[in-house]
Amino acid sequence: MQRIQVKACGKINLSLDVKKRLENGYHQVEMVMQQILLHDDVAVRWFENQNGRVEIEVSTNRPYLPRDSRNLAYKAAHLMIRQYGEARSGKIRIDIKKRIPVAAGLAGGSSNGAAVLHALNQLWSLGLTVKDMCEMGSELGSDVPFSIMGQAKENPDLGLANDPLAAHCAVARGTGTDLEPIIGLKSHLVLTKPSIGVSTAEVYQGLALDKIEERPNTAELVAALAEKNYKIIQKNMINVLENFTLTRYPNVMYTKNKVERLFNEEAVLMSGSGPTIFALCRNRGEAQRAYEELKAYNKETFWTRTTY
Template structure:
């Protein structure tokens, strides 16, 4: 196989708790992440030089979003270079061509870029017939960023073009609890619900939010042990622990996000919460018709909004 299309799924955070910054500047997290069916398409081709050499690998990236970088600032590019540096000597020299059809909003707390990076790791594992298991794939993904390993778990679960051992790996999951730097993952039961994701026309700096959260008063924190139990029991009580402590900073410093959350709270949703550090807010519904109606209303108000569903 010299070509593969990998579905690169968005994620939302059902909960986020954050500890005090460590000596290395990172904040330990304890959170539950859930994959959505909303996705980018990452098409990979490997064009061999057929010159009898190995290890000389070029990387080319293109995307339908003119403003996205296609060099080392792009996680998909970084992922390809990581794979080439690590495993290039095992394959014929050639060119990795990556074509990303973006749907997921950029810099929105939905792990769009992280998912693209994971998709490239997965895709080259297949194209180069490396036979890496999901644990090794996740270790590579962890070198790219904190959300990338979770993206790899969800892609392994829902990309049916992948080899069966990858799809059936015990770690393949569309919902997981993440601790430490967000790369220590435990698959958990997720939800199966219609969801609307929406964002105002602003960006929020993740670095700024994490630096600012230390000075915020956190009124309520999620009980993630209880959340995992309620998810496993399919209990609506799980919504009680859909809590994102990063809202304490973002909603205060970015009124547009707070306003969006209030608007979405008036659409009949079961739960409304900010994803990641923002600015995206998501709403969970019991029926897709309600989600689609809410999405239309948000678009009428000028928000970038999409209706989708979770994956189990």
């Protein structure tokens, strides 16, 4: 038996713009994705045997999570078997310790899938680059390639921290899988998730593109991150999906208003399609105070920071 454990970090969107709806039903986006320290632990074990096939077994500390092909970690293992497992015989055992909330806009499921790709790349000595795995990961979901990039940087034991695509922050274009590594944000964060789930498909389908009045300037945001110009960073922290989610889900609107009252001029934004709201904090003390107040309102509230 061989074992690899991966720190599977979540992400926030420092910006999210939807350019147009494509004929295939997907959307062309442009967004800045930032890895955060809040993470799941994904341990992958490989038991070699002579059964003539490769089996997958998934366990998790959250009883409501699926352990079959509905789980992205399972899907990632199945994808690796299809690509590289024909001549192998044994069992892949995946143990997921969840901390990242589910259906929260934080790429929790995507991070688990990415971790399995990384782990099997090591356990099976495949020698795949970050680019190789990102191309595979795009078959699993649009957030998986960024999770692969971030995990390569955050898990030096995987041996890919110096890969050209390993990064804590990136601009994502196309359908979200065309990624450009950039200098990221250094900040404490508070994240709070209302006790609801939000369907990403519903949000994108319901978004009225012709009614979006304010959009981020991605080039300006990227330059501001490089220069650590927090005023310009905050100016461009815009998520156009809020136009739908905040209207459709009053709990998310209420949560955002509550966080904004705590932080005055600090940037407060919804991550992804929601419902998680996050705020940049000026220091550790501010983050701790906000965490304690918001925790009383939303059980799934976290005090963390960006990775860098």
